Amino acid sequence: MEKNAAAMEKTYAPQDIEQRIYEAWESSGAFVAKRVPGRKPFTIVMPPPNITGQLHMGHAMDGVLQDSLTRYHRMKGDPTLWLPGTDHASIATEVKVVEKLAAEGKKKEDIGREEFLKHAWAWKREYGGRITRQLRRMGASCDWSRERFTMDDRYYAAVREVFVRMYEKGLIYRGNRIINWCPVCRTALSDAEVEYEEQASSLWHIRYPAADGGEGVVVATTRPETMLGDTGVAVNPEDERYTRLVGKKVILPLAGREIPVVADSYVDMTFGTGAVKMTPAHDPNDFEVAKRTGLEVLCVTNLDGTMNEKAGARYQGLTEAECRRLVVKDLEEQGYLVKIEPYTHNVGTCYRCHSTVDPLVSLQWFVKMEPLAGPALDAVRGGDTRFIPDRFSKIYYNWMENIRDWCISRQLWWGHRIPAWYCESCGEMIVSREAPDICPSCRSERLHQEEDVLDTWFSSALWPFATLGWPENTEDLRYFYPTSTLVTGYDIIFFWVARMIFSGLEHMGQTPFDTVLIHGLVRDAQGRKMSKSAGNGIDPLEIIDSYGADALRFSLCQGISPGADTRYSTERVEAARNFANKVWNAARFVLMNLEGEEKLEGKRLGLADKWILSRAQIAAREIGEHFDNCEHGLAAAKIYDFAWGEFCDWYIELAKADLFGEDAERKRAVRAVLQHVLETLLKLLHPFMPFLTEEVYHFLPGREEESCMLSAWPEYDESLFFEQEDRQMQGVMDIIRAVRNLRADLKVQPGHRARLLLRAQPGWEETLRGAETHFLRLASASEVEYLNEGNAPEGKLVSAVTGAAELFIPLGELVDLDKEIKRLQKEYDNLTGEIARAQGKLANPGFLSKAPEALVNQERQKLSDNLAMQKTLSQRLSDLRG
């Protein structure tokens, strides 16, 4: 049963209704996706926020785009699933838990793995639900019954299954490779997790004397402390300066070891001295050279970033920075330091803690990328997955084409422990879905599991199918996979999107989504990235508290364009809040003037009625198309313009005449139109402003469905589009604007009504006679007089010309003849310019032959209208000049 409009507040108060509506939605089960055999579903998997996370503007943007698409498709009747969940965020969470323990005076090493994991799970229980509660406040209509967590049991099973399968296929291997080591997080990182920062540093030039007593070579380095791990010097084989040294030995200063000089084309002859010190254990390039030339690999650092015993007794135990100072000092004192140049270069840093990472060789687990990259490239090249905007495919190609093996082991505790066991008797390694009891090789029972856990992104890569029940062949999996649209920011294309694509292809044989919608970052009002450390973050929840979720949602959709960053500003939210209030009040007005349900069928519709119904059809069609193209910004602009610029500004004002008039039949017709258009408007706006529209919907008499969220999306209805009336109404509106214009120009008191004399242009007479009430109401006319072609009006008049009519207003003393002539002359000049433009165009044979016919006709129509107006103006001017 509908509520009484008298109960509506004068100003929309979102705070009072949002929670109530959300709870009603959720408890009604309306978010729960239903499989309908034979119908194509619309599916979105939510990028799972970290359990450590709190809702920020990035989530808000992500969420709104997904929710509006979800709501649009649900209203269209598609079986719709928006699947939510959270990510265990291995490294991020572990850091938080370590910090919490530190505050209690505890260290993770002291309490041990099991105890630590208890703390981590406690953290998850305490904070894991926080972000999902916050998403509810945004109005997110996800299917919470299918919510998943990347470390729940079934998900864990999927991760183990993937790991074992890939291991057995040879796609996962364990080996000693050079990896990026974060000495603070104390774990290996993948290449994607290293961020490069430019740092001002120095280039140290060091002499390595020849073993036979000669001069030797001078090498240049940015990291002098690593020289302690040098096992050779490399030069370019073409470099004649050094030809005689290749194969000979030089003495490594400070260490006193003899190391060979090798030739490798990797060395750039033009850089530095053309001789490069080789530290294979601590530099990826040197590692490659060492592999080719057979140099030894000597690791001189511990995993905490300090120097180990191989660095020599003098340096052992020092941090790298300390070691660098001492090495430089020693070199200088012993005369090996040739010079120091200032030098800026890129330094790799940890994406979590931003400390400098050390490349070092260690035993880690890797995913072999080459066999996976090919199909992943084909899927996008072949169009199975489409990026919006398209330019992100190029970024994807570039990354995928140059990809190196992915280091997936992390020396952390919180995460999916790698399902590999080692036999303590014979050293056998067993990779298995379940913990083995005995060693298959030596029957020993003394087994221990691999200590490392997997990269968080290894498990999130499985999100589109693991959440649907894989590896079991569930009905959900069969029905909802592959999903439809993935919505995310460009910052995680490599971390997540690319890895989901190759994982989906490898394990499901199909790309995980048709479309990837990439949106931009929400920046602050000055265009800076929002961040905790800069303290410029805006809390979406605070915005919701003061402006309402709908205002926040709409402001995030207004004026955005796929892939482009956007700035948050209070002004934008205020504008959206004002829009919400405008719609609320328009609805309040309509509802106050309805007397029960009034159907459109059988009503005698007038010009304005047919016009607004036509505008509604256009709006429905365009907004639908924009959603189909993921053009939220354009869809938002259209609903805004339709609701405010057409429905409120014009139709409601026009309707008042009939609504407050005496004609009972007209009254009923207008009520029917108001009701119908309001209902359409609410539905079109619902994906953006779900709370407001839902609330208002419940006041509507005779509404189709119980809930706006479940109502049918308005499809374009040809029987409600009236081309002729649509055009005629534009002509009437032009006249009204012209009158208002004149009145404002002459500073006529708004209360002063004046006679309006109209001389219709050919073909407009009937329309204008029918629009009389509109002129009376919106053009402040006391009465409307229709003139014939010949009879010129007498007295002091102001006038204007539109495409539909010549109009005059007798304003007596207010009329200043000179000003009137000036104004008309200006208008005349404008028209003359426009006419010249059109004539030029139409005189151009190229335009006539090549432009589309409709356009040529339109141009001809414009020209003839303008010529008619010009003629009228010219007559009027000559009358005035008398």
Place this chain on the structure above:
RNA sequence: GGGAUUAUAGCUCAGUUGGCUAGAGUACCACGUUGACAUCGUGGGGGUCACUGGUUCGAGCCCAGUUAAUCCCACCA
């Protein structure tokens, strides 16, 4: 070093495959308590669409170059 993006009213940005006498919000100015809304209404001022060439009947949109800003990628010690 490679690549991408952006450059449109004071400010924030739209402008989807070239048809625009270039739009919106906001700010500004004038007037306004006309029976939904002052979180409002009506009207107004304000832009050689960064620059230079080119393609085209037609360019804010396409192409080339220039300038400026931002971002991503890259193993030059």
